[in-house]
Amino acid sequence: MAVRPLDSRLDGRRAVVTGTRSGIGRAWALRLMAEGASVWCVDIRDELAEQTAAAIGEGGGRAQAMHCDVGDESSVAEAVGGPVDTWGALDIVVANAGTAIPRLVHEPSLQGWEMVLRVNPTGVFLTCKHTTPHLLETGVGPS
Numbered sequence: 001m002a003v004r005p006l007d008s009r010l011d012g013r014r015a016v017v018t019g020t021r022s023g024i025g026r027a028w029a030l031r032l033m034a035e036g037a038s039v040w041c042v043d044i045r046d047e048l049a050e051q052t053a054a055a056i057g058e059g060g061g062r063a064q065a066m067h068c069d070v071g072d073e074s075s076v077a078e079a080v081g082g083p084v085d086t087w088g089a090l091d092i093v094v095a096n097a098g099t100a101i102p103r104l105v106h107e108p109s110l111q112g113w114e115m116v117l118r119v120n121p122t123g124v125f126l127t128c129k130h131t132t133p134h135l136l137e138t139g140v141g142p143s
């Protein structure tokens with residue numbers, strides 16, 4: 001599905017969105033593009049992040065897909081450095097990637113629960129840890 005630009009209030013801004021394969025992350029990526037931002041789409045599922053980036057390109061926007069496991073620190077550091085290396089800086093971060101075990105609480109194994117913790121809180125922590133220095137450098141991060 002191609003998206004059309006809505007307005008230009010984010011023109012020139014460079015965003016990274018984690019978990020852009022589907023759902024909320026894909027919607028974020030398309031909306032940021034529609035408002036003028038370039039979007040670095042990262043996901044553990046490469047081919048579907050590429051589809052999101054392709055949809056942005058078809059709509060006239062600028063996007064790049066990149067593999068990233070948000071629970072892996074070196075993977076996160078490399079992925080969030082991508083827009084800085086390619087587009088010069090980072091302005092916007094959406095730490096969206098997440099997972100869940102859609103079962104009653106007594107059903108998942110401890111191993112399954114630890115996988116959720118690795119992706120959800122740890123993934124958000126690592127995304128913030130490795131994007132904040134870039135945001136501070138751009139001058140849009142926390143002060």
Ligand SMILES: NC(=O)c1ccc[n+]([C@@H]2O[C@H](COP(=O)([O-])OP(=O)(O)OC[C@H]3O[C@@H](n4cnc5c(N)ncnc54)[C@H](O)[C@@H]3O)[C@@H](O)[C@H]2O)c1
Nearest residue numbers: 019020021022023024025043044068069070096097098119
């Ligand atoms: N949908 C809801 O009602 C709801 C409600 C509250 C919170 N959330 C949270 O919002 C976020 C998005 O939810 P959604 O419904 O769009 O889910 P979704 O499953 O459609 O999308 C999650 C995305 O994260 C990616 N992902 C999973 N593990 C990853 C990893 N290790 N590294 C990188 N990417 C990974 C998936 O491939 C997918 O693209 C999640 O963090 C979810 O917990 C969703």
